[in-house]
Amino acid sequence: MLANRESPDGGPETMAVRPGRDQGTAEPLLRLIDISKSFPGVHALRGVSLEIHAGEVHVILGQNGAGKSSLIKVLCGAYLADDGVIEHKGRRIAIQGPADANGIGVGVIFQEFSLAPYLDIAQNIFLGRERAFAKAGIIDKAAMHAAARDVLAQLGLNYDTWTFAADLGVAQQQMVEIAKALSQNSSILVMDEPTAAISERESERLFEVIARLKQRGVAIVYISHRMREVVALGDRITVMRDGAVVASYRRDEVSPDEMVGAMIGRSLAGLKRREALAAGAPVLTVTNLQTAKLTDISLEIRAGEVVGLAGLVGSGRTEVVRAIFGADPLRTGVIRLDGADFAQRPDRSTRAGLALLPEDRKREGLALPLAVGENATAAALWRLFRRGWFAPSVAEKVCRNLITRLNIATPGPAQFVRNLSGGNQQKVVLGKWLAAGSRLFMLDEPTRGVDIGAKTEIYRLIDDLAKDGAAVLVISSELPELIHLCDRAYVMRDYRIVGHLGRNELSEKAILDLAVHQ
């Protein structure tokens, strides 16, 4: 499993921003100039400029949180840009809502499809536009299905248009979405990680369809971080990082290495790496774990270690911790805690000393309608009250201790947890597991949506946990954070562990090389 890699040079590489080299070619179909968008506390887009040309695939590349999704939302009218200019065929326009985006022919294929499951393919393609087939108020089904077959034929597809969307596979649904966009005369088709959920063969099919669309003069904006596709498809490639464009290339000018180089380089200001501690005995050993999605996961975490689980969103990191915790069923594999088997069921795992801080704290971490105190003791009731009798005074004392220890800003245990800021809510979730006396902490994106102050406190807490002899597994999409915290890291791709990086091998480049398809 060990990936042999040269020792990287350490510090974040700096990458000169290349000026776009598109001047002199034909007039772009759509030109974005200096688009900015911010939310309270976040600059989602900082002066993004982009040219989209008819008949070309423009790939947008970047890590999670680089600003790709915000860019799509500006394009399709879901976000209104704070600043900047959009030109369509040389004419300045404003995209103020989805109607404006449709007006200039922008169609988006999102990762989550929006087909109505119990309507057939033809009904889905022409949903909301049935009037075009109405004769005296009655829809001419034959004409609608003929039109649907016609659109599909343009993509080289021969589907039975009477099939319900619910009976289609993911790849077929995607094709119907594309056909729907095409039937609306979309001239700019935005695809958000279109191959994320489909097989290799289906991807090939998709690439053929993309080639046909190019021939018809459709401009395609293709979001992906799979290097193989980027190289195979992209006519132009734009790399984003921290909401800004860091480089823009034509395909023949650039190597995959150079693109990965441009993707990295974020830094956490003023953060030194956590000091390594002497690792103790193995706490968790996972051998050949297999679930419906994961294949062949093996890993080990020792007492006093902070181990990273790196990989892009959708690479299977969350699935690994859920399987270990017993939230998802195992197919095969052995999971041992301190060398002993334990039942893979969340209640047993909790009692055995496992802790899971879920990725989405509002949906899975907290009972938002309840108070801080009720949440803070939620995972520890079995431990605090072994006989099953609940004593409010004991619970309150435990909660007050946690509030002090974690520096949670709240008037007291009776405060509703929904009134707390993101960082303080996350501390309540962590506190839940401190109260439960856990020894193995699996933290899935522990600093997502958390302000800088709370972030630093969470880092310090993780360090304290390791010093106390706990084992910590950290999932994070923020590579500088992983490198700061972790003694070593496993890297995942496509629901497998594709490599392991020791303390000296850990760098953004090394992680991305493993995490991105080459």
Place this chain on the structure above:
Amino acid sequence: MTTMDSPAPVIRRPQQLAPGTVAVVVRLGLIACIAVLLSSLSPTFATTDNLLNILRQASLLFLVASGLTLVIIAGGLDLSIGANLTLCACLSAAAIKATSQPTAGIAVALGCGVLVGLTNGVLINRVKIPPFLATFGMLWVAQGIAYWFMAGQVVYGFSPAFRFFGSGFWLGVPVPIWVMLVTGACGVIFLSRTTIGREVYLMGANEAAAVLSGIPVARRRTLLYMVSGLMAGLAALIYVARLNAAEPGIGEPLLLPAIAAVLVGGTSLFGGSGGLFRTLLGATILTLIVNALNLLNVSATWHPFVTGAIVVLAVLADAAVNRGARR
């Protein structure tokens, strides 16, 4: 936003009552107002007989609604309680007739109730049917079994020892009221002073978070549906003892009033909040209003209308209080 070096949190607000306390106080006030108003309008209202009569009717409603309250706080729903009550009543009546032992009837009623609840739990946990559908199905199944079992007959005429549960008095107070007070007290202690009781609120407020906090949600859910069935069985015994008869039509009309009692009491249908004392108040308010309409000679055809209006008003009022607390 938090800052690490600020000495004390700045968001401290003056102490205010929790919305739950507000809900209870408002309902007690409402009951007092109706009582004062009625005693001035009708000379019969404030008599001991009438007051005990109101509480005795409320006690039956409360027993049916109490298990339902637990299930609803945990984020579920039990539509089978009425039909379950019918089935328990018919089977236990037959058992008493066959053995002339009240204890046999008690065992059959409670056992049948728990068994129906267990089936609900299994349907929801194992077969993954949503609570609404699983218990809706059980409603028809239990009702169907009762019809088949009774074959158009009515079982009636029980020994005074058994009828004591429905129409007897202890210390001058009807036995059903004692049953209501004892089960209510047990339920309040269960919810507030046992870990399982606390877990009920957590799973109702966010089931996914409860599972990932190591709470054995599936087992807890089965337990609650079994308790709900047990309460239906207990209510069935008291009902049969009071009517001195059992037939397949007795339980069904209690389902919707029981849901109304839970809602008027202030337990949210969305789960995660509420309580048994509140359901007791809700059952009392509904019975009190019907009693008032009777004393004021309002036609019985208007009772459902008034009940519906009260349910809607109670839900709206709670929503307003909660919005206030959220600010």
